[in-house]
Amino acid sequence: MNRHSALYVGRVRHSRFRPRPHALSYRVFWMLLDLDEIDALAKRSRLFSRNRFNLYAFRDADYGDRSGRPLKEQVAEALAAAGIGWDDGAVRLLTMPRILGYAFNPVSTYFCYGRDGNLRATVYEVHNTFGEIHSYVAPVGVEARPVRQEAEKRFHVSPFMGLAMRYAFQVEPPGERISIVIDGHDAEGRLITASLSGERHTLDDSTLLRLLATHPLLTLKVTAAIHWHALRLIAKRMRWCTHPAPPQHRFSTGRAATPHPKGSMQP
Template sequence: MSQRASALYPGLVAHRRTRPRAHALRYRIFMLLLDLDEGPALARGLRLFGFDAPGLTSFQTRDHGDGSDTPLKMQVERHLAEAGVEAGGAVRLLCMPRVLGGVFNPLSVYFCHRPDGALCAILYEVNNTFGDRHSYLIPVADDGPGGVVRQTADKVFFVSPFMDMDLTYAFKVRPPGPGGLAVSIDVADAGGPLLSAS
């Protein structure tokens, strides 16, 4: 039997706001990296994990994508096809699992691959506190030095009453691998850096 790509990653979340008033926080978390083809098999093999079913920890398809029961990989592949991105390989989602039924994912990150395993796109799924959701799909040209992917997007989705819409996101991602993974987002406006989250 081949080794699974799905995993739990312990880590650290850090936010640092520079304006209008400096503020910073750091706390420990764990996140689920779920290969969307492995969900049902994981649930069968892990007694305390449910896939579209209750569990001490669980993953619910409706917490992501369009909120329906349509398989999530099918939804992501539809996004990729509409954007003209050739994919066809694994789709792996980094997110918070439900714990005792509760969850909030301000950001979920989908790593989209070609059949040869090469990363072809990253889809950033943003949730706000009003229950709205938006995705930024960005093709991956080539990994940068050390396998780090750098991407940018203009903000088009309302997230927080404390942040205007006229902002730019700069993503820096080290995709999952033997050395772990990392995701950082720098937010800037015309006046310069505003927020850094990782």
């Protein structure tokens, strides 16, 4: 039995506050995959496979440097480059699987634990619709709950937002529920808020089959929703930002943030 891998079923929300308000919300589910458990999960499941076609699949080359190298090894490199101490504990990846061979993950999150079970760092791997990938690596304060982190925006995601922004993350790590809230601030204040939240479910074939009925073609719908809302933003005459060159490095380093007063940020 997998000890830590699970499914989370919930919702993604995105709000833009200026110059013209815009919001979206849709139902989503994610897999939380302990990188050391994926092979055992695939061996037990008829519906989930690793690196081969199935109803649900995980493909290593969709992530990191896309070479197919062990992802835990790549995470270790990212943490070392960021100067974050880590003792090769568990790494659990929150992501959407391939469904019938197709996947697109705007953000996948690696939760990096020490051998003592404490969360040491997170890696936010961002994919844009132009086929580019960049990751934000940030440490976790020992007693910080919820986790709060900050990072300067380095990677082009939307043609309707420039790079002159700062991200503020608020994270409730995986448990019976999960929550990640990302506020984007520019020189005028908060510009956007994006969040995901979900409740934990057992990762087994019966749940996967049920989710196929309740969330059909999920990953394709995520891509379709991105383009549909882009058309709506064009109709609202939002300013179009030129696509800059991608960052020279695959990783940007964030930092643990000073806690805000209780209740100041909510999913």
